[in-house]
Each structure stands twice: as C-alpha cells, then as structure tokens.
Amino acid sequence: MKEKTWIDDVDRSLYDFRYGYDDEHYYKVNEGLTPEIVETISREKDDPAWMREFRLKCLDLYYKHRLPNWGPSLDGLNMDNIVTYVRPNSKMTAKWEEVPAEIKETFEKLGIPQAERDSLAGVGAQYDSELVYHNMKAEVAEKGVIYSDLESAMKGEYADMIEEHFMKLLTPYDHKFMALHGAVWSGGSFVYVPKGVKVEIPLQSYFRLNAPGAGQFEHTLIIVDEGADLHFIEGCSAPKYNIANLHAGAVELFVAKNARLRYSTIENWSKNMYNLNSKRALVEEGGRMEFVSGSFGSHVSYLYPMTILKGDRSSLEYTGITFAGEGQNLDTGMKVVHIGRDTKSIVSSKGISKSGGTSTFRSSVEIRNTAKNAKSTVDCASLMLDDISRSDTIPVMDVRTQDADVGHEAKIGRISDDSIFYLMSRGMSEEEARAMIVSGFADNVSKELPLEYAIEMNNLIRLEMVGSIG
Amino acid sequence: MSEEILKIENLSVRVGETEILHGIDLSIRKGETHVIMGPNGAGKSTLGNTLMGHPKYEVTGGHVTFKGENLLDMDVCDRAKAGLFLSFQTPIEVPGISLSNFIRNSMDVKTGEKMRLLPFRRQLMEKMDILDMDVSYAERDLNVGFSGGEKKKAEILQMLMLNPDLAILDETDSGLDIDAVRTVSRGVHTFHESGEGAMIIITHSTKILESLQVDYTHVLVDGRIVETGGRELVDEINEHGFEKYLK
Numbered sequence: 001m002k003e004k005t006w007i008d009d010v011d012r013s014l015y016d017f018r019y020g021y022d023d024e025h026y027y028k029v030n031e032g033l034t035p036e037i038v039e040t041i042s043r044e045k046d047d048p049a050w051m052r053e054f055r056l057k058c059l060d061l062y063y064k065h066r067l068p069n070w071g072p073s074l075d076g077l078n079m080d081n082i083v084t085y086v087r088p089n090s091k092m093t094a095k096w097e098e099v100p101a102e103i104k105e106t107f108e109k110l111g112i113p114q115a116e117r118d119s120l121a122g123v124g125a126q127y128d129s130e131l132v133y134h135n136m137k138a139e140v141a142e143k144g145v146i147y148s149d150l151e152s153a154m155k156g157e158y159a160d161m162i163e164e165h166f167m168k169l170l171t172p173y174d175h176k177f178m179a180l181h182g183a184v185w186s187g188g189s190f191v192y193v194p195k196g197v198k199v200e201i202p203l204q205s206y207f208r209l210n211a212p213g214a215g216q217f218e219h220t221l222i223i224v225d226e227g228a229d230l231h232f233i234e235g236c237s238a239p240k241y242n243i244a245n246l247h248a249g250a251v252e253l254f255v256a257k258n259a260r261l262r263y264s265t266i267e268n269w270s271k272n273m274y275n276l277n278s279k280r281a282l283v284e285e286g287g288r289m290e291f292v293s294g295s296f297g298s299h300v301s302y303l304y305p306m307t308i309l310k311g312d313r314s315s316l317e318y319t320g321i322t323f324a325g326e327g328q329n330l331d332t333g334m335k336v337v338h339i340g341r342d343t344k345s346i347v348s349s350k351g352i353s354k355s356g357g358t359s360t361f362r363s364s365v366e367i368r369n370t371a372k373n374a375k376s377t378v379d380c381a382s383l384m385l386d387d388i389s390r391s392d393t394i395p396v397m398d399v400r401t402q403d404a405d406v407g408h409e410a411k412i413g414r415i416s417d418d419s420i421f422y423l424m425s426r427g428m429s430e431e432e433a434r435a436m437i438v439s440g441f442a443d444n445v446s447k448e449l450p451l452e453y454a455i456e457m458n459n460l461i462r463l464e465m466v467g468s469i470g
Numbered sequence: 471m472s473e474e475i476l477k478i479e480n481l482s483v484r485v486g487e488t489e490i491l492h493g494i495d496l497s498i499r500k501g502e503t504h505v506i507m508g509p510n511g512a513g514k515s516t517l518g519n520t521l522m523g524h525p526k527y528e529v530t531g532g533h534v535t536f537k538g539e540n541l542l543d544m545d546v547c548d549r550a551k552a553g554l555f556l557s558f559q560t561p562i563e564v565p566g567i568s569l570s571n572f573i574r575n576s577m578d579v580k581t582g583e584k585m586r587l588l589p590f591r592r593q594l595m596e597k598m599d600i601l602d603m604d605v606s607y608a609e610r611d612l613n614v615g616f617s618g619g620e621k622k623k624a625e626i627l628q629m630l631m632l633n634p635d636l637a638i639l640d641e642t643d644s645g646l647d648i649d650a651v652r653t654v655s656r657g658v659h660t661f662h663e664s665g666e667g668a669m670i671i672i673t674h675s676t677k678i679l680e681s682l683q684v685d686y687t688h689v690l691v692d693g694r695i696v697e698t699g700g701r702e703l704v705d706e707i708n709e710h711g712f713e714k715y716l717k
Contacts, residue, residue: 421524422562424546425555426576426628432547436575440566440611 058182285311
C-alpha cells in the first residue's frame, strides 16, 4: 500500500463563504467588556428594567469568577478583543423575502429555507447577535405553540413566564461564561409547548456568526408543558477568520410532567471559535429528556449538557459524537443528577480524533440519596486515527444510595491495517475505507439525527477524512 | 486454449525478516480452477494476501501479471477494480456498515456507476438464497457478531455479487461444520458455473472440492510448489496427506 498524506485543513468552502462583511451594514458595540458596553446593549435592546439590572449584576459576577483551570487552554481568548454585540441592519421578519439579500443567500447556501419547507414545523435564523427570521407553520401555531425570539416574547403575553424561568436553571453564579452570557446575551428563541400538545415535526434554530472577532450569546428557553412533546434542532456555523470568535450561548430546558423534549445539535463552528456553551434541562415526574449532540467545529470547546432528573421516573438519553482534527481541543461530555425515584439515564458517546486533535469526554453521574432505584449506563468509545492525536475519557460518579444500578464502559481503538486492507480489497481507496470505518463508528449517532442532519454529519466526516492525495 | 489472466514468475515474499515464499511460478487461464494444498505454515495464505496486496507482505523478487498489467504496481483497490477478489480467512468486523450497503458500495466503486436499488436487492436476495443466508443478515453490521460460518458465507456472497475474473478463496472451508461447507461449496459451484471467473482455492482439506471441477492441483510446501497435477492429486493427498513431501 502506498503511503498517502492528505491535506489536514479540509475544504470548508460550504461553511466558509462570507459575504463582504463591512461595518457600514452593521451596528456594533466597541470591543471588550465594560459597564458602558453592557448598558449600551441593554438600551439597544430596549430591555425591561429587571433585565438591565440583571445584566449589570452578571457583569459584576463575571469579574469575580475565575477562568476554569481544568480544561483546554483559553489563553487565545482575550475578552478585550471580542465584540459582544453585532446587529445586522435589518428587522426580524417572518417573511423570507424580506431578509436582506446577503443574509438570505448565506442561509440558502446552508439549506435553511429548503429544510423549513420540507421537514420543519418552524425556523428561526440568527445572524450574529440578532434573529433575522422567525417563522412557524400555521397548523403548529394554531395548537398554541409559541416559537419566537426571546426579546419580543419578554415584552408580550409570556413576560411573566420568561422572568420566572430566565437564567434560573443556568445562573450567572455557575461559572464565568454564564455570568458573561447574562451580561451581554442577545437573540435566541423562546418556545412554549402547551399541555398535551405534540409537535409532530421539529422546530429549528440556526445560528450563524459572521462578523470577525465577535461573540455570540444567544439564549434559548424552552418550556414543554405536561404531557407535551417537542423536537428542537439547533445548527451552528461560522466562516473562519484569523482572530478568535466566542460562542457562549445558554440553553435552558424545562420538561414538565410526562413531557418529552429532544434537543439535537450539529455544531460546526469554524476553527477559530471558542465554544463555551452551556445547556441544562430540568425534568419533572415521568418526563423524558433526549440530547443528541454532534461537535465537529471550533478551536476549543467546553460543552457538557446537564440534566436534572428531579421527578420520579424521569429519564435522560444522551447520544453524542465529537470529531477533533488538527488544532482542535474539544472537551465535551454530560452531567446528570438523579434526584427522583426510579430515574434512569443512558449515555452513549463517541469521540474521534485525528491530525493531532484532542477529544475528551467527561461524564458526571450523581445519584442523590433520594433517588431510590436509579439506573445509569455510560458508554464511551473513542477512535484515534493516528499516533499524534489524543482521546481521553474522564468519568466521575457520585452515588449516595444502596440500590443504584450504575455502569460505565469505555473503549479506545485505532483503525487497524487489516480493516483498511479488507475494505480496499473490495475496491475502496484508502481514504474511502477510512471514511467508511469512521462513518460506521458514528452510525449510532447519525441514526438519531433527522435525515438531513445525518447526511450533513456524514458529509462532514467525509470532508474531514477525504482530502486530496499528496 | 483460453487466455491467460494471471502469470506469477519466480515470486518471493517475506514478512518482517523471514522469507516465506521462495520463487513461485503459476499460470492461470480464464475459467480455470486451481487448488493449492499444503500443510500449515507452507505459505498458502501468504500467496493469497500478496496477490491482493496486503502491506505486511513484502515482495522481494519476481513478477506478477494480471490481465496483462503489472499487478504488483497496483494499489489494493485497483487490483479489486481490475477483477481480483480475495475471500478472507478471517473476515474483518466493521460496525455501523450493513452487509448490503457494503456490497452495494463495492459494486458501485468497481463499476463506477450507481446500481439501482431494486435490481440490486433482487440480485442480493437471489444469491443469499443460494447460500442459505437469512435475509436479516443483509441489514446487519458487516461481520459483526456473525458466526464463523456466516462470515464465510458473507465472503462468498460478496464474490457472487462482485463477479470477479479471479477469486482467491483463502481457507474458506476451515473451521466450518459439514453443512456450512456444503452450502459454501454450493456458492463456489454457482460462481464457477455462471461465468468465466477463474479461482484459486487455498485449502488443507478437500471437503469443499467434492462437487467442483478442478483443473490443477498444486502442492505448496515450505514456500515452494513441489508438485502440480490434476484432480487425482487432491484424492491422493486426501488419502496419504503431505507425508511424502516433508523432509
């Protein structure tokens, strides 16, 4: 077999196009973080009084928190250089035709309006700090489902509900980047699914960060009421710039009694991104939370969706995959807290690393003394594609009951020469063989994704695996 | 006399520091069935793997021509596309890829065009039926959790679907019970009857050969072909073993 090399920085033209970013068409605040900047954002957004105070309190906490000292380096991230608020000069619209041409073209290239027509109940599209488009199918709206940008929801009929839930699950006390988020958050979605309503097809938000050196701090708040059912999809991408970008969004999920929420993410930020996103779900009696998570992009990620199984018989299923290539240090994982009786969590994660990338999976399973008869299974598999890449699994368990049934399994592997030879003997090139093995490894995750996302994920794997031959 | 498709001249091969094959000569024409027999460790599998191009086997001398081309210069995948097939002694498990998708993908890369799903399914079901394979295997992950017999059947299934010009069967019958050998042998027979594909059958038993027409039998001992004959040589070895070739 001939030795082959492939170009590590793959063709990302699908995501890398950037329409002439120029200051003229955008409003943005100065770089860095000061009380004045936070006040400016608050004024621009016409915040209610409580929100303005909350932002300033968060900024205060931001100064007090320390940077995490246990994960990938954040040295390349200098908050003095980050622009925390960039608004395209357009109003949010529910009519696709009214979205400015260049933004529309960007999303069309990413397949967003097509997907909406084909298979989604509603779509929100955020460009830099603000939503530019939000729309939901009439039949879904008729059932009383609310899907809107958070800012206008905060001033409308659901103002009290939002004030009651906003940053109560993820708080500015949690860590530095949640405090930052609280101070400068902008954009994101509010979803409310009323009692007993089952939304048959998914809602989707797509986040695009286009401005160089900017931060995106969208806030997603989803409340699925008793017996209701929702699948929410989040997609993220950005073109590559030479300066660091920051994503510190927050996702708060409330799953009421006997409700079900599935939250799927395919994240493909560019490789200059610091992705410090936080997600947390609170699940009541008999409720079910499902996370499906694919992390492919960003330079550094800290991403650990947390689920609190508060109610009896509530459950979590987490399925995740992380693919770390050259220059990427992706630290992902999940955390689950069992509080109710007969609670159950099933976690399955896959990590792939190549060309010197590092992929780390941290799992934390906490079983409180109230969680009688809790069950938890954590299964992690990693695949390293060469000798210079790294893959780690860091499990933590804290069990405070006698009768918990807790399992953890971790496997680390490489692609053997024999496997490559076998596939090549059936006509596949070496790259195709590797891509096939990696796709197969990721198969249980792609099965959990909606079809078009499964295809996108397989394309991403192919992009990463099949480069030109040197 | 029909056209020669494989010509091996004075082929020597080593693995690591050890030379395993010392100057093999072999000529195969279209549609011929050659049996290679020999005791364990004689170099039978080395020959099969070398022809297919496993990177572990280093050719130290000689030439191999396949359909007029220099086989040893070709990448493994190009050998497959040219019409060479190896049925593995230990097929590899590939999680997440179904047997059916794998075969369809292999056929597509070989022909360079996408085969339509329905004709593919029909053909696949027909061949699985010959091999007594339950249809559920088509959607199972390639070789994952297959019994030894099912793995070998899956190899023969691939051979039947890919329809190579030359198939090398490396110990396809080893470790199988009598029923599985009979089924696999039926698949091999079908391949032989249905076209002009030639075969090299590497074996150290003879059960798989019972219903097959054998054109040549070669005895491989210590990396050399020590005797070549016809079908009768199979029967002779069956009766007396390799005793007389061993020093």
